[in-house]
Amino acid sequence: MKPNYEPNAPPLLIVISGPAGVGKDSVIQRMQERGYRFHFVITATDRPPRPNEVDGVDYFFVTTEEFDRMERDGELLEHAIVYGQHKGIPKQQVREALASGVDVVMRLDVQGAASVRRLVPEAVLIFLTASSFDELRRRLERRGEDTPAQLRERIATARQEMERVTEFDYVVVNREGQLEQAVDDVLAIIRAEHCRVEPRVVRL
Amino acid sequence: MKPNYEPNAPPLLIVISGPAGVGKDSVIQRMQERGYRFHFVITATDRPPRPNEVDGVDYFFVTTEEFDRMERDGELLEHAIVYGQHKGIPKQQVREALASGVDVVMRLDVQGAASVRRLVPEAVLIFLTASSFDELRRRLERRGEDTPAQLRERIATARQEMERVTEFDYVVVNREGQLEQAVDDVLAIIRAEHCRVEPRVVRL
Numbered sequence: 001m002k003p004n005y006e007p008n009a010p011p012l013l014i015v016i017s018g019p020a021g022v023g024k025d026s027v028i029q030r031m032q033e034r035g036y037r038f039h040f041v042i043t044a045t046d047r048p049p050r051p052n053e054v055d056g057v058d059y060f061f062v063t064t065e066e067f068d069r070m071e072r073d074g075e076l077l078e079h080a081i082v083y084g085q086h087k088g089i090p091k092q093q094v095r096e097a098l099a100s101g102v103d104v105v106m107r108l109d110v111q112g113a114a115s116v117r118r119l120v121p122e123a124v125l126i127f128l129t130a131s132s133f134d135e136l137r138r139r140l141e142r143r144g145e146d147t148p149a150q151l152r153e154r155i156a157t158a159r160q161e162m163e164r165v166t167e168f169d170y171v172v173v174n175r176e177g178q179l180e181q182a183v184d185d186v187l188a189i190i191r192a193e194h195c196r197v198e199p200r201v202v203r204l
Numbered sequence: 205m206k207p208n209y210e211p212n213a214p215p216l217l218i219v220i221s222g223p224a225g226v227g228k229d230s231v232i233q234r235m236q237e238r239g240y241r242f243h244f245v246i247t248a249t250d251r252p253p254r255p256n257e258v259d260g261v262d263y264f265f266v267t268t269e270e271f272d273r274m275e276r277d278g279e280l281l282e283h284a285i286v287y288g289q290h291k292g293i294p295k296q297q298v299r300e301a302l303a304s305g306v307d308v309v310m311r312l313d314v315q316g317a318a319s320v321r322r323l324v325p326e327a328v329l330i331f332l333t334a335s336s337f338d339e340l341r342r343r344l345e346r347r348g349e350d351t352p353a354q355l356r357e358r359i360a361t362a363r364q365e366m367e368r369v370t371e372f373d374y375v376v377v378n379r380e381g382q383l384e385q386a387v388d389d390v391l392a393i394i395r396a397e398h399c400r401v402e403p404r405v406v407r408l
Contacts, residue, residue, distance in 0.1 A: 127401070170399040185399050192396035195374040195389050197331070 009194050012103045013094070013120060013202045014038075016186070017113035018128035019158035021140040023174040023182070024107045027128060030183040031105070036190070039097035041106040044070065047085035050145065060090070077204070078108075078115040083153065087112065095204050103190065110161040117167060122200035124193050126186060127168035131175045133159060213398050216307045217298070217324060217406045218242075220390070221317035222332035223362035225344040227378040227386070228311045231332060234387040235309070240394070243301035245310040248274065251289035254349065264294070281408070282312075282319040287357065291316065299408050307394065314365040321371060326404035328397050330390060331372035335379045337363060 016024050028040065044060040046067045055061045062070075067086045070076050079088030089106065097104045108116065116123050130136040140146075140154055165171050170189050174182040193200065220228050232244065248264040250271045259265045266274075271290045274280050283292030293310065301308045312320065320327050334340040344350075344358055369375050374393050378386040397404065 126399075165401055168401050170396065171401050172399055185395060188392040188395035189399055191389060191392035192374065195330075195376055195393055197369055197372050197375050 010199050010201045011098050011101055012190065012193055012200060013098065013116075013123040014103060014105045014190060014193075015108055015113045015116055015123050015125045016105060016128060017108045017110055017125065017168070019110065019130075019136060019161040020154050021136055021143060021158065022128045022130055023139075023179065024128055026179055027172075027174065027182055027186060028105060028107055030179060031186060034183065034187065036187060038103040038105045039100075041089055041094055041097070041104055043087050043089055043107070044076070045085060045087045047083075047087075078112055078119060080109075080111050080115065082109055082111065083150070089116075091204060098202055098204070110164050114164065114167055120202060120204065122202045124189065124200065125168040125170070126189060127165045127171045128174050128182065129162065129165065129171060131173055133162060135176060136162075214403050214405050215302050215305055216394065216397055216404060217302065217320075217327040218307060218309045218394060218397075219312050219317050219320055219327050219329045220309060220332060221312045221314055221329065221372070223314065223334075223340060223365040224358050225340055225347060225362065226332045226334055227343075227383065228332055230383055231376075231378065231386055231390060232309065232311055234383060235390060238387065238391065240391060242307040242309045243304070245293055245298060245301070245308055247291050247293055247311070248280070249289060249291045251287075251291075282316055282323060284313075284315050284319065286313055286315065287354070293320075295408060302406055302408070314368050318368065318371055324406060324408065326406045328393065328404065329372040329374070330393060331369045331375045332378050332386065333366065333369065333375060335377055337366060339380060340366075 016028060018024055042056065042060055044062050044067060046062055046064040049055065049061050053059065064086065067088065070090065071079055071088065075091055076088035077091040077094055079086060094104055106116070113125055117125060130139065136158055137155055140151060140158065146154060172182050172185040220232060222228055246260065246264055248266050248271060250266055250268040253259065253265050257263065268290065271292065274294065275283055275292065279295055280292035281295040281298055283290065298308055310320070317329055321329060334343065340362055341359055344355060344362065350358060376386050376389040
């Protein structure tokens with residue numbers, strides 16, 4: 001076993017997960033703005049884009065037929081059906097990014113993160129959470145992106161997902177109005193993981 | 205298992221170790237100056253104080269007879285003979301500090317850190333190292349605290365100790381002129397450890 005004295009320690013595969021509405025996107029955006037250099041994995045999905053979403057930036061928006069083909073050909077690292085829509089991570093994208101030596105960051109729902117844990121045990125799993133379930137519910141309601149039925153389903157799902165924190169390595173609380181603290185936590189976790197004597201070498 | 209959502213996560217027992225001359229004291233001093241609040245464990249020793257050392261600050265300087273009594277009465281968490289001199293950690297001090305809820309930081313030589321690993325597996329072990337063995341040798345020579353014979357022994361010991369990094373959790377490189385980076389690493393490790401889903405609860 002080779003200790004990672006050298007600055008060229010192997011890149012990490014980092015999963016930022018947690019219930020909907022917890023602020024995954026905001027945390028990842030601030031990580032970028034703070035100058036942390038990483039490859040952000042873009043998920044493929046067959047759901048329609050929301051008004052503010054851009055293809056190839058927020059998601060790869062593909063047809064259900066194209067998604068099924070990728071799944072059949074083993075091109076997806078992980079795939080799941082969430083709220084009746086397909087989501088999956090193109091494997092080749094992750095492989096190439098790691099080979100280039102940079103850390104790879106994925107934003108995944110809790111179900112997706114659990115799949116990655118099974119498939120890539122060396123991944124660093126971070127569970128982003130709100131300070132309480134009530135706060136999470138308020139955030140989801142405020143977002144105003146869902147129909148009342150969708151909202152009810154999201155809240156029920158979020159409640160179940162909050163219980164799954166035990167499947168993760170780290171838990172970061174994104175408190176109302178304290179986004180920078182949550183970002184500090186995530187960046188500290190990544191920095192610390194790079195100091196591990198036994199690095200988590202990802203093999204895909 | 206209770207996830208550590210709450211800010212009152214259990215305190216950590218942190219060991220800062222590494223070969224002589226690697227900058228353990230400087231790193232710990234800067235951690236304090238940066239505002240990280242912790243209890244610094246003071247080691248008991250029967251060696252005579254160096255000119256700049258203060259009893260109760262740098263070490264508890266005790267007689268060999270007093271040291272033997274503490275050892276006999278099981279009052280030491282860890283004790284060792286280094287360069288023919290006794291060193292040990294008063295157990296009660298660590299217990300009280302942890303009970304008060306603050307992290308406890310110990311500066312230990314490599315032999316002492318290995319003992320703590322066995323006695324307190326939940327401790328967070330950080331190995332501080334120089335960027336190369338030659339740099340470490342230069343630092344030891346420059347320190348000018350030792351006789352030529354002592355210096356030769358220290359250098360030989362340091363060489364052996366560099367191999368023991370694999371017994372630690374984390375390795376932090378204290379590069380010449382880049383002390384703040386090493387301090388950033390150590391503080392990130394501590395912050396990350398406080399975000400672990402399964403906290404390392406120390407029992408003494």
